[in-house]
Amino acid sequence: MKILFWNTGNKDVDDALIELAITENVDLLILAEYKNEEKDILGKFAKAGLNYFKVQQVGCKRIKILTKFNPNNIVHGPECDRFTLKIVKYPVIGEIIVGCVHFPSMLYRSENDLQAYAAFFKCDYEKFATETKVKKSFIIGDFNMNPFEKGMTSANGLHSIPCSKIVKTHNGLRKIDSRKHMMFYNPMWNLFGDNDEIPGTYYYQKGSYNEYYWSILDQVIISHDLIDNFDKNSLKILTSASNISFVNKNGKPELSDHLPITFKLKY
Amino acid sequence: MISLWPDSFKVQDIKTPYEILNAQIKELERLTDDYVSGYISETESQVKNMVTGLRASFSYSFFIHSKFVTAYQFRVFSFAYEIPFYPVFIYLDSGISDELGCDKEINLGNEEQLIELLKNVFNTRKISDIISSLMTLSKSYLNTI
Numbered sequence: 001m002k003i004l005f006w007n008t009g010n011k012d013v014d015d016a017l018i019e020l021a022i023t024e025n026v027d028l029l030i031l032a033e034y035k036n037e038e039k040d041i042l043g044k045f046a047k048a049g050l051n052y053f054k055v056q057q058v059g060c061k062r063i064k065i066l067t068k069f070n071p072n073n074i075v076h077g078p079e080c081d082r083f084t085l086k087i088v089k090y091p092v093i094g095e096i097i098v099g100c101v102h103f104p105s106m107l108y109r110s111e112n113d114l115q116a117y118a119a120f121f122k123c124d125y126e127k128f129a130t131e132t133k134v135k136k137s138f139i140i141g142d143f144n145m146n147p148f149e150k151g152m153t154s155a156n157g158l159h160s161i162p163c164s165k166i167v168k169t170h171n172g173l174r175k176i177d178s179r180k181h182m183m184f185y186n187p188m189w190n191l192f193g194d195n196d197e198i199p200g201t202y203y204y205q206k207g208s209y210n211e212y213y214w215s216i217l218d219q220v221i222i223s224h225d226l227i228d229n230f231d232k233n234s235l236k237i238l239t240s241a242s243n244i245s246f247v248n249k250n251g252k253p254e255l256s257d258h259l260p261i262t263f264k265l266k267y
Numbered sequence: 268m269i270s271l272w273p274d275s276f277k278v279q280d281i282k283t284p285y286e287i288l289n290a291q292i293k294e295l296e297r298l299t300d301d302y303v304s305g306y307i308s309e310t311e312s313q314v315k316n317m318v319t320g321l322r323a324s325f326s327y328s329f330f331i332h333s334k335f336v337t338a339y340q341f342r343v344f345s346f347a348y349e350i351p352f353y354p355v356f357i358y359l360d361s362g363i364s365d366e367l368g369c370d371k372e373i374n375l376g377n378e379e380q381l382i383e384l385l386k387n388v389f390n391t392r393k394i395s396d397i398i399s400s401l402m403t404l405s406k407s408y409l410n411t412i
Contacts, residue, residue, distance in 0.1 A: 058404070059331075059341040059397040061362070076339040076404070078330075081362030081393075087338070104361065113371075116358075120342065123311040132338060 001090055001265040002234075005218060007032040007102070007142040009256030014041050016255060018048050019241035024262055028088065029066040032102040032142050033256075038064055060084035063100045063141070075132075078124040082117055083141070085128050092267045093229055097129055097137035103144045103151075114145055118157035126182050135172075135225035139184065142258065146215050147188045155181040160221040162189035164230075172224025184221035187235050187263075191216060198237045201259045203252045218261050226265070234264035284346055284355045284381055288329055291385060295331075295398075302405045303333050303398050310345050324349050331397055335405035341397050343388065353377050357384065366391045 004026045006013070010033045020026060029052065038054045045052045045066075055065035060079040067074075069088060077085030083101040090096055103117045121139075129137060143152060151157040155176050161167065164185040173180045193199060200214030218237075222230045238260045239247045248254040285307060292305040310326040326347040330340040343363065348355040357373045364371045367387055375381045388394060 056400070056404070058339065058400040059362075059393070061393075061396075076336055078338075078340045078342070080342040081360045081365075119311075124340075124342065128338065 001028075001093065002026045002262060003028045003030070003138075003140065003220070003265070004238075004260055004262040005030045005032075005100075005140045005142075005220070006260035007218060007256060007258035008034045009258060010035045011256050012036065013255055014044055016241055016244045016246065017041060018044055018050070019244050020238070020260065021045060021050050021052070022048065023241050024238075026262070027068045028098070030098075030100050030140060031064045031066070032062060032100075034064045038066065042066070055086065057084075060100075062102045065098075065100065077128045077132075080120065080124075083121050083124075085125060087132060087134055090265070093265060094136065095132075095134045096226065096265075097125070097132070097134050097223075099125060099137065099139035099141075101139060101141035101143055103142065105144050111150070114149075115151040115154070115157055118143075118145075118151035118154075122156065122158060122182075129182065129223075135223065136229070137223040138220055138226055138230075140220040140261075142218050144217050146212070146217065147186050147192075147219060152186065152219075152221075158184060158221060160184035160186035162186055164222075164227045167224050168227060170224075182223070184223055185227055185230075186219065186221045187230070187232060188216050188219040188221075188261075190232070191235065191237060197251065198239055198259070201237050201253075201261060202257065218258055220261065220263055229265045229267070231264040231266045234262070236262055238262060279351070281352060282378055283352045284348060285325070285327065287378070287381060287385070291389070299398060299402060302335065302402045303331065305329060305331050305343075306340075310347070331394070331401070333401040333405045335408045336401055339401070339404075343394070353381075355381055359388070360393075362393050363388055363391050366393055 002025055004024055008031055014036060042052055052066045052068055053071045055067060055071050055074055058076055063084055073089045075087035082103055086098045087095050088098050103114055145151050152160050159181050167183050167185045170183055172183050174183055200216045201218040202215045205213055246255045246259055253259050288307055296304050307327045307329050310328050328345040329343045331343055332340040343360055345358040346355055354374050354376050359371050361371055375384060
């Protein structure tokens with residue numbers, strides 16, 4: 001079961017999406033800042049022999065979801081302008097909560113604002129997961145934060161940490177001051193550095209004293225009950241599909257200002 | 268002992284933000300033949316601690332939902348106030364604030380300003396789209412049972 005997320009940066013990336021859908025054999029395609037009409041890309045997919053459906057949007061228009069699964073089996077959960085929660089019924093694995101986010105950029109908003117979004121999201125997610133009793137979930141998207149930032153790690157934010165064993169030890173819950181906080185495993189920490197020559201999903205240089213150059217803003221985080229289905233080795237930042245490159249000759253994102261990420265769920 | 272209190276107390280002729288919104292929820296149900304509704308819930312403490320200004324005594328979030336699309340809810344805004352009710356602090360959904368061209372975080376000094384803001388929010392294309400989509404999904408759900 002292959003999932004792909006891409007912030008397409010309001011660029012025309014349809015040719016790249018078709019190549020990605022074919023080469024990566026994507027089952028669930030989640031897009032942010034996608035500027036073209038979904039019906040047009042669905043037509044292009046059909047011409048390429050790919051059968052995708054659009055998941056109907058209600059209030060979160062920033063995120064588009066295309067899937068090979070019957071969209072009638074998708075349950076619409078809580079949302080706001082910056083995130084949406086759905087339940088997708090996967091074959092064999094069963095029901096999974098899929099959270100899709102596109103938080104505001106720190107270029108325009110404060111860190112406090114981002115933490116507020118993370119907190120709003122977490123509250124709505126915990127309520128939804130508790131009410132529906134669906135324990136398997138992943139949250140994917142452009143968080144506009146690095147994995148080490150407070151909104152990603154804090155218990156009243158996304159509460160995602162870099163070690164799956166610790167999430168398992170805690171059974172996915174950590175009690176602080178009498179309140180239980182759901183935890184996530186954040187595998188994106190494994191992709192830091194340049195061992196694979198792709199140091200992040202986003203490159204930005206602002207000329208400040210503290211400079212990362214590369215950030216991993218596009219992430220997926222995994223709930224306790226989905227960890228065993230998550231194929232760690234499948235998690236990748238993609239720089240090309242067939243002969244279409246997403247980076248320039250210096251290796252920096254070019255087609256969009258973000259690079260896509262993909263991962264696989266195993267049975 | 269003589270009473271140290273004043274002779275009488277006056278009930279203020281003022282509607283709380285909670286009362287105003289509750290009345291508007293009933294209006295929404297009437298206008299959509301009960302397909303779409305709204306609800307107000309206390310803002311979770313972890314959000315209150317995160318969002319500056321939501322640390323007031325009374326702090327709520329306003330959601331739009333439909334009883335036929337059971338798991339769905341859209342967080343329109345969060346709001347907070349102290350006694351005596353105004354000013355009220357509003358933390359708007361960013362899609363709505365973008366459409367209105369206003370800040371996400373707004374302080375409103377009185378009932379009239381709140382009513383004016385609610386009117387603007389309820390008349391955005393975003394809210395209209397959400398209500399239309401929920402009515403469509405609700406009708407489609409009812410046709411399948």
